[in-house]
Amino acid sequence: MNSYSVIIAAHHRAHLLERAVRSVRNQAVPGLQIIIVSDADAPAVRQLARTLLTGDDLYIERFGEPGPALSRNLGIAAAQSSFVLFLDDDDTLSENYLMQADRYINSDISTVYYSDFIVINEDREANLIDYNSAVKFSLDGRHQHEVFVKNFIPNSALIYPAAAIKTKAFDATLILNEDWDFLLNVLQDCSLKYMPVLGPNIFKTDRSRQDRRGSVNDHRLAEICLALYQKWPAPDEETRLARQNLFAASGITLPLELF
Numbered sequence: 001m002n003s004y005s006v007i008i009a010a011h012h013r014a015h016l017l018e019r020a021v022r023s024v025r026n027q028a029v030p031g032l033q034i035i036i037v038s039d040a041d042a043p044a045v046r047q048l049a050r051t052l053l054t055g056d057d058l059y060i061e062r063f064g065e066p067g068p069a070l071s072r073n074l075g076i077a078a079a080q081s082s083f084v085l086f087l088d089d090d091d092t093l094s095e096n097y098l099m100q101a102d103r104y105i106n107s108d109i110s111t112v113y114y115s116d117f118i119v120i121n122e123d124r125e126a127n128l129i130d131y132n133s134a135v136k137f138s139l140d141g142r143h144q145h146e147v148f149v150k151n152f153i154p155n156s157a158l159i160y161p162a163a164a165i166k167t168k169a170f171d172a173t174l175i176l177n178e179d180w181d182f183l184l185n186v187l188q189d190c191s192l193k194y195m196p197v198l199g200p201n202i203f204k205t206d207r208s209r210q211d212r213r214g215s216v217n218d219h220r221l222a223e224i225c226l227a228l229y230q231k232w233p234a235p236d237e238e239t240r241l242a243r244q245n246l247f248a249a250s251g252i253t254l255p256l257e258l259f
Helices: 014-025 043-052 068-078 097-101 144-148 178-186 215-231 237-249
Strands: 004-010 033-038 058-061 083-088 111-123 128-137 158-161 191-204
Touching (some): 004 014, 004 068, 014 033, 014 043, 014 083, 033 043, 043 058, 058 068, 097 111, 144 178, 144 191, 144 237, 178 215
Antiparallel strands (some): 083 158, 111 128, 111 158
C-alpha cells in the first residue's frame, strides 16, 4: 500500500480542527502521517495536536502572515510519505477514503489523482449541521481539460505524488484561487486521473454573511482568473476559446490573445 501525508493548515478553530484530524485518524491505513501547520499562537490548537498526533505526525507553528498557502508549503517540505493531500481544518475525509483510493493509485510520480466529494451546509453559530442539504458531487465524465478553464476540483479532493510537488509552492500573494494556481503549476509536468471514490466532506457556511475568506474577495475573481490564464497559458486553441467564452458569458469581452 502507498503511504500518505495529510497536511492541514490551521488557524485557531480547534473544535473544527479536531473533527478534521479524527476523520484522518479514522482512515485506518498504515503509514499515515498527519501534519498540522498553525499560522497563529493558538494554545487550544497546540493542545489538540499533543492529544491526537502520534508517531511520525507533526505539529508546526509558524510566524509571519496568516493564511493557508505558507502553511501548506511548510507541510510539503515536511511530508515524509509518497503521496500528499491537503485538508482544510473545517472539512473531513469520508470513511475509508484512502483505503479505497489506494486501489487506483500507482507509483507513477507524474499522475495527480482526484475523487468525488460531498458538500454539507452548517451553521457554526448555532452549531448545527444540515445533513439534509448534503449534496454529492460526482466528477465522473468531466473533461479534464476543463480545469484549465475553471477549477472544478476542490483542493481536498486531490492526491499529489510527493515527488511532483516538492519543488512547487502555493503562491502566498494570491488572495483567491491559490489552490487552482498550485494545481495548474503541477499539471505542467503531470496528468490528471479520476478515481470513482468518495473523498472529502466539504462543510460550507452561508456565503452571504461574508465571513469566508473567498467571499470577501469575490469582486476580484475575474481579475485574478485572467492573471492565472496569462500565467498558465492554454494548452490548445479549444481551451483558449473556452476561456474567452467564460468571460463573455459574464459580460466581459476580451481579445483571444489574452487567453
